[in-house]
Amino acid sequence: MTSKPSPTPNGAGAGAGGGVRRWKRLWVATAAGLLLVLLAAAVSSRSLPAIPSYSRSGGCGCPGARKYTGLVEDCCCDYETVDAINEDVLYPILQQLVSLPFFRYFKVKLWCDCLFWPDDGVCALKDCSVCECPDNEFPEPFKKPYSGLSPQNMICQGGKPEATVDRTLDSKVFKGWVETDSPWTSDDETDNAKMNYVNLRLNPERYTGYTGDPARRIWDSIYKEKCIKYPSEDMCQEKKALYKLISGLHSSISVHIAYDYLLDKSTDLWGHNLPLLYDRVLKYPERVQNLYFTYLFVLRAVTKATDYLEQAEYNTGNPEEDLKTQSLVKQLLYNHKLRSTCPLPFDEAKLWQGENGPELKQEIQKQFRNISAIMNCVGCEKCLLWGKLQVLGLGTALKILFSVDRENNLNQQFHLQRNDAIALVNLLNKLSESVKFVHEKGPSAEEGIKQLRSSTVQKGAS
Numbered sequence: 001m002t003s004k005p006s007p008t009p010n011g012a013g014a015g016a017g018g019g020v021r022r023w024k025r026l027w028v029a030t031a032a033g034l035l036l037v038l039l040a041a042a043v044s045s046r047s048l049p050a051i052p053s054y055s056r057s058g059g060c061g062c063p064g065a066r067k068y069t070g071l072v073e074d075c076c077c078d079y080e081t082v083d084a085i086n087e088d089v090l091y092p093i094l095q096q097l098v099s100l101p102f103f104r105y106f107k108v109k110l111w112c113d114c115l116f117w118p119d120d121g122v123c124a125l126k127d128c129s130v131c132e133c134p135d136n137e138f139p140e141p142f143k144k145p146y147s148g149l150s151p152q153n154m155i156c157q158g159g160k161p162e163a164t165v166d167r168t169l170d171s172k173v174f175k176g177w178v179e180t181d182s183p184w185t186s187d188d189e190t191d192n193a194k195m196n197y198v199n200l201r202l203n204p205e206r207y208t209g210y211t212g213d214p215a216r217r218i219w220d221s222i223y224k225e226k227c228i229k230y231p232s233e234d235m236c237q238e239k240k241a242l243y244k245l246i247s248g249l250h251s252s253i254s255v256h257i258a259y260d261y262l263l264d265k266s267t268d269l270w271g272h273n274l275p276l277l278y279d280r281v282l283k284y285p286e287r288v289q290n291l292y293f294t295y296l297f298v299l300r301a302v303t304k305a306t307d308y309l310e311q312a313e314y315n316t317g318n319p320e321e322d323l324k325t326q327s328l329v330k331q332l333l334y335n336h337k338l339r340s341t342c343p344l345p346f347d348e349a350k351l352w353q354g355e356n357g358p359e360l361k362q363e364i365q366k367q368f369r370n371i372s373a374i375m376n377c378v379g380c381e382k383c384l385l386w387g388k389l390q391v392l393g394l395g396t397a398l399k400i401l402f403s404v405d406r407e408n409n410l411n412q413q414f415h416l417q418r419n420d421a422i423a424l425v426n427l428l429n430k431l432s433e434s435v436k437f438v439h440e441k442g443p444s445a446e447e448g449i450k451q452l453r454s455s456t457v458q459k460g461a462s
């Protein structure tokens, strides 16, 4: 972002001149804020003028030049190929797959035990759901049914209906659902009494209003305190990979918030929030790189499990839809373009090669279980749902890539649960959506927002 250096460093200007400069800065900040809101609305609403479109020049004026080129770090595919296979192959197939009954329903423990901050999160809100408040304490809007949910349920989401999970289900699809517990996650997936089945299509990952200290505390805790440190020079490759996976997932969540944002609560206007996309993801190239890394890592896990996924029983009691599922899975796994242009998205054989490989593997598994446990402290149902799904998806990818024999083939004991496969494919779809949005809108959003902000600052200074 461009900003003019302040003549008085702490904003404490001397005398009348300092006062004028303070007002000027205040005006600039206010004008910039207003412009951002207008920009967000303009790019998101068809009735408003659109943001001017910029070439994919990355600011140098050379049309077609890309900001991200060459191999994705630690992977075996370049950015150009990833964008091409995502657009032509993966995105279209995954979009269809996740709308079919097999991949549409996810089993998840939504009310959970936060081990770290018992006073926080959905766990605290759970008590609220059974509280009997006098009728006159309910705000009027809560008394009106919203998406078939009870007023208690709404109150427990801090009055934010967009944060609540819709639990409507089609009971036919649960034929043959059997589970064992995953060593990569902290929840006991076999504990049916505490699990909910959720239709993911009714609960899109989008802005929920979950912000501030509680949300930050979860991310900070994952990055700093309990599990993984920010990467450093001397960090081993395996731990660096874990950091990049989490950072890539974080980027993807931010991209989905920016993609589907509540721009105007009073008119229930939803749309893209490009300033948010820029501020949380695009401004930091490392976050974009980690998104691509995570995408390729998960893609490698899916292709490595080809035999398994091809032979899995896709049975939801709807033969037509189930055949379609099987056919799409094969189209994904055996796609010629994917196999020829990006045959090995990530080379997991390079990991665990050192002397302490087995101990390192156990350590990473423990750290990942910690991350999974921290998910239980997420204080908004929909974020918890998608957070848990995507962490289980990452855990499944890790399980696939590291359950190997000496020849790097999946070992005999390897087993995938139905919920693992659902999480894995839905995670790949979420990453695919994020890569597509960043690829399509990133360059123009970055250019447009930088220009807008610098012209606002210049106007304010003149």
Ligand SMILES: Cc1cc2nc3c(=O)[nH]c(=O)nc-3n(C[C@H](O)[C@H](O)[C@H](O)COP(=O)(O)OP(=O)(O)OC[C@H]3O[C@@H](n4cnc5c(N)ncnc54)[C@H](O)[C@@H]3O)c2cc1C
Binding pocket: 205, 206, 207, 208, 209, 210, 211, 212, 215, 216, 218, 219, 220, 246, 247, 248, 250, 251, 253, 254, 257, 280, 287, 375, 378, 382, 383, 384, 386, 387
């Ligand atoms: C598991 C989980 C799921 C969530 N799901 C949703 C959701 O579906 N909808 C919703 O509206 N909100 C969701 N949230 C909240 C959302 O992620 C943000 O925490 C919230 O919007 C506040 O954003 P922020 O700007 O404070 O920064 P945050 O996104 O909270 O980031 C906190 C800090 O982490 C660092 N950071 C940010 N991005 C990265 C990255 N990619 N790599 C490395 N470091 C990074 C930065 O230092 C940043 O200041 C979720 C939160 C969690 C923990």
